Amino acid sequence: MKKICFVLACLMFLGISVFAQAATNNDYCVNPIFSSNAVKPNILLVMDFSGSMQFPAYLPENFGNYDTSDVADCGTSTISSTSNSSRRYDKTRDYYGLFEPTKYYTQSSSKYTESSCATDATEPNRIGTGTTCISGNFLNWLTATRIDVARRALTGGRTNTGTTQLESEGSRYVIQDNYNKCKYTITANTTANRKLSITSYNGGPCVLNGVSNHSIYVNVPSGTTVEGVVQRFYDKAHMEFMVYSTGTGTYNRYGVIRSGKDQPLSTLVASINNEVPYNGTPTGEAMWEAYDFYVQSNDHSYASNTAALGKGNGLKDPYYDGSGTGSTPIWCRKGFVLLISDGAWNGSVDPMRVAHTMRTTDLRSELQGSQNVTTYTVYAFGTDVDGKKAMKATAMFGGFDYTTTDTFPYPYTTWPATNSLGINFPLTQCDSPTRWDAQCVEWDKNKVNLPYNYFEADDGNELATQLEAALLDMLRRASSGTAASVLASSEGSGANILQAFFFPKRMFDDAEIDWTGEMQNLWYYIDPQIGNSTIREDTARNNVLDIYSDDIIEYEFDTGLGKTKVRRYQTNTSAQKGTEDIPSPVELDETKNLWEAGIILWARDLATSPRTIYTTVDGVNRISFSASEAASNGTLQTYLQASGDPATAQNIVNYVHGYDITGYRNRTVTTSYSGATGTHVWKLGDIVSSTPRLKASFPLNSYHLYPSEGYNDRTYYQYVNDVDASGNATGSYKQRGMAFVGANDGMLHAFELGKLTFNNLSANEAARLETVDVPLGTERWAYVPKGALPYLKYLMNTNYCHVFYVNQPVVIVDASVNAGGSLSQDPNYTKTRSSWRTILIGGMGMGGACRNSTSGCSSTSDCVKTPVADVGYSSYFAFDITDPTNPTLLWEFSRDDLGFSTTGPAIVRIGDPAKNGKWFAVFASGPTGPINTTYHQFMGSSDQNLKFFVLDLLAGPQAAVTVIDTGITNAFGASLANSSFDVDRGDPNASGATPYSDDVIYMGYVKKDGSTWTKGGVLRLMTRNDSNPTNWVVSTVIDNIGPVTTSLAKLQDRKNGKLWLYFGTGRYYYRLDDGMTIDDPDNQQAFYGVIEPCYMSSTNMMNLTCTTTRTVGDLQNQTGSSSTLSPTALGWYINFPTPDSGYKAHRVLAQPVASYNGVVYFLTSSPSTDVCSMGGYTYLWAVWYSNGGAPPVAALSGMVVTQLSTGQIATPILKTTSGGSALTVAGGKAMAVGQGVNIGGGFSLLGPPRPLRKILHMKEK
Template sequence: MTRPLASSPAVLAAALALTAPLAPAQMIDVAQGPLNAAGTQVKPNIMFILDDSGSMNFEFMPDEVGMTKDWSRDTQRGEFMVGYWSAQCNGVAFDPSLEYAPPVNAAGAAYPNASFTAALPDGFRGSTATTNLPTNLNNSFYYVYVPYTGSPAAMSWTYYSSGAANESTVFYRECMQTMAAAEASGRFRKVTLNTADTSAEAVALRQKYANWYTYYRSRKLTMRSAVGRSFRSIGENYRVGITLLSDASVTSSSFLNVADFVDRSGVGSGLQRSDFYRLLYSAETVDGYTPLRGALSKVGRYFGKTYPGQSTDPVQHSCQRNYALLSTDGYWNVGIPTEPGYETGNYRPLKLDNSGLVGQQDGALDAPYRDSTGSNGGGGDSNSLADVAYHFWNEDLRPDMKDNVPATERDSATHQHLTTFTVGLGVRGTLTYDRNYLTQTSGDYADIVAGRKQWPVPTGTKDSSAYGDATHIDDLWHAAVNGRGQYFSASNPDSLADAISTMISEISKDSGSGAGAGTSTLTPVTGDDWIFLPSFSSSPSWYGDIRAFRFASDPLTGALIAPDTAEGKEIWSARRKLDARAEPRRILFGKPDGTLADFTYANLQAANLQGSFDIACTATKSSLSQCAMLSDAAKAKVNGPNLVSYLRGDTSLYMSQKITENQVFRTRSSLLGDFVNSSPVYLAKAPFKYADAGYSAFATAQASRLKMIYAAANDGMLHAFRVGESTTDSTGGEEAWAFVPRGVINGESMWRLADTTYEANHRNLLDATPVIGDVYDSTTKQWRTILVGGMGAGGRYYYALDITSPLQPQLLWEFTDGNLGLTFGNPVITKNAAGRWVVAFTSGLNNVGDGIGRLFVLDAVDGRLLQRVATPAGNATAPNNLGRLNAWVASETDNTALRYYAGDMQGSLWRFDADDRVAPSGTEAVRLGRALDANGTPQPIVGMPLLTETTTNGVATAIISFGTGRLTNIGDLASTGVQSIYAIKDTLQATGIGGSGDTQVALRHRDANLVQQTLVTSTGTRRVDPVNPVDWSLQNGWYVDLSLSSGERVVLDGVPLGSGVLAYASSIPNSDPCSSGGSAWLYQFDIGKGSVLAATSYSSLLVGIGRTVDSKGNISVVATARDQSLSLAASSAGVTTKSNRVRRTAWRELN
C-alpha cells in the first residue's frame, strides 16, 4: 500500500516540490575519458638517484680504458692505447653510428647543435670558453674498429671475481695496445675530421662529432643527455623527484621531493619539471666513493616517511606505487671516513625504522632472490645492495595504510613498498648480462632461476677500491631482481637512454576495464561459450585491448564457471595480435559516393576529406604541442600524409629519446585504441527467430559464418576481429579490417592522437557500442546483416555497414542532423507498421539546434530520414538530453516496433508513437511520468528502459522499469542525491501517470498511485522489507529508493532474466581513488511484486552486466568490474509473476 505524506511543514514543502513545474534542462558536461574516483589519478612516485661520484668525469668507460701510463687527452697521443679513441673499447668514445642528438630542456626543446669550430666543453653550463676542434685537437680524430671473422663484439670486457679484467682475451689485448702494436695494427683505422671536406656526409659527421664533444664526451655528459632525453616523454601523469648520490639528506637544495612532473602557474603552481632538469644538468661531481646502499636505503625510508629530518610525505594514496631508479658507473662501497661519499650516520644501509643495518635479507628466499651458499639460508652476504632492495620491497612502508597496491606479473606485493630499477653504465660483473634475461631459457640468470647457480657474494674491498669489485655489479643486478624491478647494462649513450626509457615505460600501468564484456552465449549453443573482455590503459600511454576467454562448465550441472581473467590467462589478445602484425592493415573509410576505400591520404584527398588531417607546425587550428621542440627538418614532417600513415600504424615517426627529423609524433604503446564505454559485439550465425518470408533460408545460409567481434575504439576506428573457430585457431584475435566513420573524420580530432600531450588530454573519438541486426532489403530482395553505431561523446553521427559477409563489409549510410546531439542513445533495429526495416534512435545528449528532444527513424538500408517524433521539451539553450531507447515488440518472431520508450536527464520517461498506434491521434511523444526525489530534484534517466508484461486476472499490463542517476562527468562523482528504481505501467492512454504538462506530478507523489518499497540491509545482503503488495489493476506500479549508500545510482542498462526477473546494477562512486572507482550492488527484482530476490555486493564499480545461458538453459548474470574481473550470478528462481518474452529489440547488444 502507499504511504501517505505527512503534513509537517518540511514534508509539505517537499510535496509542493513534487508538483512544481519542471526545472529547465541544461547542457551536460561530458567526460572525455574514464571517470575514476573524484577525477583523481593515482600517479606513480619515481625517485631518480643521480650518480655524481668523481668517476663520472671520466672520458672513458669502463675504468680499464684509462689504465695507461698517461691518459691525458692532450699529450703523448701517439703512444696512447688505441682503444681509448675507439667505441669498440671505450663506451664514451665517439661512435659514428650513434645519433648524438642534442639534449633537451625542461620544455622538451632541443639544445642547439654544437659548433665544430667553437665547441663548448660542457654544453649544459654557460661559458664563453670554446674549443676549435680541428685546431685545438690536432685535427680531431677517432678510431674505427675493423672487424674480421670471429672478432669480439664491442665492449666485450670480461672480469674475474676479484674485479680484475681478464687480460688474456683477444679483445683486451687489442684495446690495450698502441697503433704500432701488432694486435692493434690492422684492427683499427684512424679517421681524421677537418673542414677541408665539404661533402654533405662529411659535414654531418663533423656535426655529430661536435655534439659528442659538447654533450656526450664524458660519463657525466652522457648521463645528463640520456636521462634528459628519456624523461622528455613523460609528463604530469608521473610524480618525479631527484637526489644526488653524494647527498645524505632529504632537505638540502640538491634533493627534489617527488611531485607532479609538470610546470604549473597559478593555483597549485610549481616548477617541478624545470627544477628536475636544473638539478640534473647542474650537478657537479664530488670526489669520493659510491654509497649506493645508503642512497637506496634513504629513498626507501623517504617513501616510508621515516628518514631523520623528513617533513614531506611523498605518498598520497595507499595504492600508489613507489620506484627508485638507480643509475651508476661504479661499484658500491663504504668509502673512507675522511673522503666525501662515506657511508656514515643515517646514510648507511639502515632498516626502515632506522634501528640498525638491514642485515641478511635474502639468504632463505627461493630462487632467483636468495644469495645463500649453504643450507637453511647460510652463507651469502649481509647488508648488500640486494639486501637493501629486498628489505624495502618486503617491508610495509606505510603500516597505517590499507594494503591495496595493485599487483603486477613481476611484483606481487600489495603493501606499500619500493620497487627498484638499476642500470650499470659501462660496468660489468662476473655474470654474463643479456638484455632479455627475464625471458631467456639459458645463461647465467636462467641458471640462477633454476637453482643451478647462486648470486655471487659481493667480495673484495668494501671500504675503498680504485676500480671496484665485479661482484658488486652482480649485486647491482641482484638488487633489481630483489626489488622486483629490472636491471640494465648500458655501454653507450643510446643504450643508456634506452635503458632509462624502458624503466619508465614499465612504471605505472594504470589499467582497468571501462566497458562490459561481450559474450557469445546469449542463447544456449553448445560449445559457443566465448566471452570477450574490453579494457583500457592510460599509462604509459592510452591503449586498449580485447581479450578472449571461454567459460568452463560444471560437468554435472552444466553451470558455467567464470574464467580467470588475470593477465596472460586469455586465449588471445587483440592488442598483442595487432601490434605483432607484419602485413599491412586494411583500414577503410566511406567516400561520398557511398563506397568504401582504403584509409590513405591520397584517397582522402580524392574524396576531398583530407582537410582534417592537414596539420602543420605553422597551423593555428591543429598545431601539435611538440612543435616547439622539433627541429625545422622535423617540423617539415608534420603533415597530412605522415599523420595518416601514423594513424594507420606507421611507427617510424614515433618520438623517443632519440631526437631526429623523423621523430615527430607521440609514441603509442599499442596501435589499438582504448575501450572506455564501448563493448565488443559478437556475431557468427544468424541469432534471430524471425518468421518473415525468406529469413529461415537466410539463417541457414549463415549457419557457418565466421565468428567475429566488432568493437569501436577511441583510436577513431570500428575494428573487426576474427574470433577463431577454436581455442587453437591461430587466426583468433586477428584484425580483419577497421573502419573510420565520417563523423570521426569530420570531427577533426584524430590528429590529437599524435600530440605528445594526449595522455593528459584524452578524447573519446568512437565510444559507443554498435548494434547488429538482420534486415530485409526490399530493393534487392535479400536479407542483410547490418551493424549500426554511434559515437558516444565523440560526435553527432550514426553509421551503418552491411556485414553479411564478415570479411567484405559494405557502407550503407552515415547520418547526422542539425538537431542531433552526442550519440549516446543506442540505435534500435526494428520494423515499422508498414513492414519497412528501420533504425531508430534518440536525439541524444547536448542536442544543439533547437534543443527539442526527438526520436529519429531512418530506413535501415539506405539511411533516408523517414520520421522525426518530437517531445514538447527542450530549447536551443536548454536541450532535452534524451538517453537510451527501447522498442516494444509483440514477439521475438516479429520484430515490429509498436512504440518506443526513452528517458531524459530531467527525469521524464517518454513514450514515442511513430505509427499512430496509441492515443492521442497522430505521431507524438507522451511523458509517462516524472522521476523526482523527495526534494523535487529531477532524477536523470540514462539507461535503457526495460519492457515487460504482467497478467492480472487475465488482463495484460505493460510495465516499463528504469533506474535513475548519471555518471557523465567528474562533478557527478560527488553527487549524493537519492536515486531510485521504478516500475510503472503504461495504460496506453493520451496522458501519463499523474497528469500531463507542467502540472504532471512526480511518480513518488501520492496522486501518481505508486507503491513505495523500502530497501533494508540484512545479513550482508539487501532486500525489500516489508514487500508492500502491488495490485496492477488498481495501482500504477512501484518504486524503491537507493538510500542505503550515499551516492548510489543506476547508470547501466538493466538486464531481463526471464520469468519476470530484471537485474539492475547500481554504482556507488567512492572518493578513494584506490577503490576501482567505488563499489556496486547487483539486484535481481521480481518486477511484478517490487521485491528483491537476490542482491550481491561488489568492491569495485561494475562497468557492465549481461546475460548468459549455459547448455541446459540456465540463465546467469555476467558482471564485469572496473578491475577487469568477471563474475557470474545465478538467476533467481521461484518467481510467481509470469511475463512474456522481453520486449526489447536491442537486447542482443551484449552490453
C-alpha cells in the first residue's frame, strides 16, 4: 500500500540545546509532508462456499456425502434420452472452464498440455480423436466443477506451480453417457487431486476409451496471463474476501474474512483459490458479518473476524485510510457488498433484512456524512427457484435509493409478509410493460423488472461477464471519499497482516511521549468469499488462528480524542462477528496480537537480552553499535558529535539502544504486556515512509517465469523453490521469515516474522505461526547507517523536533552474484542455483544531509550541510541477507554530489543468460534541499549537476563508482524504481536480441530556471549491453520542458516498430504560509508522447549507439481537438488549459498509464488557492497513444479510479450511459474528476485485459 502522510505541527521550543553545536535540531526538522492517495471504493466480496460448489458445473449430480478427505461424492448419473438429456454434451456450445474450448489437449507429465493434434475444423464433434487428443471444450463439460468455473472467472483459476499450471478441484462422480457410449469416472483422494478415466459404455465404442487416471491439471502456455476479474479490478478498489458455509471445525465458516482490506493481490487470490467448498449456506449470518466489517464492530458472533477489524485503522477499516492511530477517516467512500451464491440460504437469518439494514443505516455515525453500504448479488449455479427469488430481493432491499422519508423499496412501506425466499418477481406494481410505477426506478434503473444490482449466470461464460459487470457498476457509483493519514503501510503474508504506524503523540498510563512507532502482526483470516476476510486477535495467546476463539477486532478513529480505538468482538457459531467482548473498546496497544514489535522491544530487558545493533564507520566493515565501541572508537565518537568525549558518545549509544538518561528526552512509560504491568523505555521510533518489506518464502523476482514476464531461468526457479537441478530438496528460501522496516529512530530494523504453517491443525484452526529459534517479533538486529550517526543526538533533545533518519522503503532483490561459493561478481561464471543471493538496499530518503559541512551551498542556500565534516550524508546501504539472521554488510554509499537518497536504485543486469552476468545498482542524484526551518518543509531544489552513479551491486563504492555527469546544472532525478528496460524480453529469440540484459534506463528530472526549479526533461542511460559502465552513454530524450517529477510510461508497439515514451510536467513539493504559498503556482505545464528515436523500427530493438534528442519543435501541438498527426511529426504534446478561478496551474503529479488497447491515461491536478484547503481539482485525460488526439469511443472500455489529496475518491466513467465518450473537456480528451490534487498516488485504470497470446502493445513496467 502506498504511504499517506499528514502535515503535523512540530511543537518546538527554542530553549537551551542539549549540546553546544553549530548545527541544531531545527536545521534538520521536517514534518511528514501531507499527501493524499486516491480514495477507492470498498468492495467486500461475500462468497458461498457451501458443498454444492464442489458439484459438476455442467453435469448431473447425485450427491451422497463427503468422504474423510472432504471430497463430495456426487454418485453415478446417466445421461440418455430419458435421463438428464439436457445435460448431454452440446458441441455447439462453448463450455467455460480451465481448458480453452477451441484447443485440443494431450496428457503429458501428469498434466494436460495444448496440442496441435486436432482443431474444431478437423474434429467437428469437438470431442477428440483418442486418448492423446481431447477437446478442451469437452474436458470443460466433463471435468469442470462449480468452484473451478467460479475461480476461473474470479482469479483465472487455481494454480499449484507458480502460474504455469491450473488445477481442478471438487467432487468425484461417475457419468454414464449413452449418447457417446462412454463411461467417465472422476476420482479424487483430495478435492484438488482429481483424475479422469474413460471406458466404453453400453456396448461402445467410445472414441476416448482408454483414458486412464489423467490428472486434471492444465499447463498454462508460455506468455499467457492467469487472471480473472479480481486481478483486473484489484487496483481499482479496496477488495476483501469473505467465505461462508456451515459445517464443523474449519468448515464452520459463517462469514469469515479470509483476505482483509489492503492485502496484497497474491494474498487475495490465494484466499479465493485455496478455500474448500463444504456443507450448508448461512447467507444471512454472513451478511451480518459483512455488516460488522463495515461497522468495524464485532456486533455479531457468527464468525471470528477479529483480525480484519480495527475501527479507525486504515489497514482494516473501510472508512479509513492509512494505518494505526493516525489513520484518516474517508467518510465519503462508497461501500459495497458483492454477494455470490445460489441464493438457497438455509440459516436462521434472512439476508434481505441485513442488506436493508446496511443500506438504510448510517453505519458510522461518528464520521462526517452518512456511511451506508449497497449490496450487489450474483446468482450463480442455482437450481432452486426460491434461491433466485432471495437473491433478487436481497439486491432490491440492499440497493434501492434510500432517503430518510423512504426507508423501504417501492412498493413496500414495511417488511414483506414473507421472507426473501417467497418474494415473486416481477412485482405487480413493477411489471413493465404491463404496469410500471415511476417509483420502481428506486431499484429498477433499467425498467427490466429486476434490481439494477442483481446479476445472474447460468454458466461460466455468463459468470465472468456478470461479475465484471457488477464490479464496473460499483465503480461507476463510487464517486467520492476522503483520505489522509499519519500511518505507514502494511504488507500481508498468508494469514498474517503486518501493520506499521506511528504516533506523533502517544499517551501511556503515566506519560505522553512524542514520535513513537509500532509494528504489529495480527491474524488475517482469509475468508474464501471475496472481501470478507477479518483481522483477528490471537485471543488465546497460543499463536494459532482459531476461527471460533480468536476475537475479531475493529478499529475506530475517535475524532474527539484524536486517537484510534479497537473494538473486540467474540465470534458466533458461524465463526463470524458476534457480541462485543469485554473489555472493548481498547487502546491500540491493548489488542492481543501475534506479536507487536514496539511493545516487545519496550519490554526487552537490555541487561539480560541486549540488542544487536550494527553500524559502520568506513562504509564496509560492520561494527557493533555499543557503549564499549563508543568508549574506545574515536572515529565513532566524532561521527556522533562527541569527539574526544567518550562519556557523551556512550550516552548517545545507550539512549539509542533504549536507556533513558537523566536530563534528556523522556521515553520511559508504564504500560502492560503479557498480563504484567511494567515501566520501561519505549525504543521504537516513528515509521513514516518505510513500508515493511518481507523476506519470506515467495519469489522476489520473476526471472523464472516465461517471456515476456521473465526469462525461464531454471536456476532461479531452483533457488526460490529450494531444489537442486535434479529436483532434490535443498536450501532455505521457503523457510525465511523476516520483516525489515526503517524508522526515524536512526535504524533499519529486522524483526522475526515467524514461520506460517498449516499442518497438524484441528478442525477450528486455520493457521499456526511457529517460532523458529527466537520469540516472534523479536528484533534480530538493527543497523544505524553511517550517514545517520551525527543526528542521533537530536533524539535526546527534550524539545525534539521531528527528523527523518531511515525513511526510505528498502528494495530486496535476488541476484546471481555468487561464483563457486565466493560472494563475488564473475559475470562469466556458469549460473547455478548456488549463484543466487538475496540483496537488500536501503536508504535514508530525506534523512541526513547532502553537502559536507566544510563545503558550500549556492548563494540561495539550496542544500543541507552535514553537522560533522565528512559524515552525515543521506546514504544508501546494501546487505546480503540470504541468511537474514546473519546479515553481511556489503557497502554504504554516500558522497558530496549524491543529494538526498530519494531516487532509489535501478537494478541492471548485463550478460549471457546462461552466466551469472554483471549486476549493478544505479542511483541518480536527488534534491539537495533546502529545509524551510520555519514551516519545516522540504523544498525540492538542487544546487548541483544531475548525475548517475553506477555501482557494482556487490562491491558498491569499494569498487570503481562510475559517475556519469549529465551536464545538466542545478537538477535532480525522479524515481528510478522499475526504470531499467530490456527491449528484447518480449522476443528473446529474435535475431540480434540480447535477452536478460537491460538496454536502457529512462528517468525524468527537474532543473533550475532562473530562481525556481521549474524546468526539466527526460534522459536515457544506454547500457549498450556493455558490462563496463564507463561505456554507458547518457543522452537527452527531451529537454527544456517543465519539471518531470514522476516516472515514465512506456508502450512498445512492435507492429508499427515504435517505442513510445509518455510523461507529463509539474511539481508540488511544498505549501507554506498556512497554504498561501504554493509550489510553482502558475507555469503552464504539458503532457508529451515522444517516439524514442533510438528504437529501430526494422528490428524492434534499440540502436545502442544512438544519442538522438527530440525537441518540442519536433512534436506536433495536439492541444486542440485534432486526432491527426503529421507523418513528419516525431511525437506530440498537449498544453494544459488555464485553471479555473481559485486554482493554480494544472500539473502531472502521478505516473501516466499506457493501456494495452492504445489509450494513454494521465491526470492533471490544479492546487486550490483556498488557504483552508490542502486540495485542488483534478482532471482525467485519455488520449490516443499515436497522435495525442481524442481516443476512439470503442477504446474507452473502462474507467479510472484515483485518490486525491482531499481524500475524494474519483471514479470517472469513460462512457456515457448512451455509449458515447464522457470526455467533454479539451477537445474530447479530458473530463473533470473531482476535488483534490493527485500527488504521486497515481491512479488505477480499469480497462481491457492484456491479450493472452498475441501481444499488440507491450507496456514495460
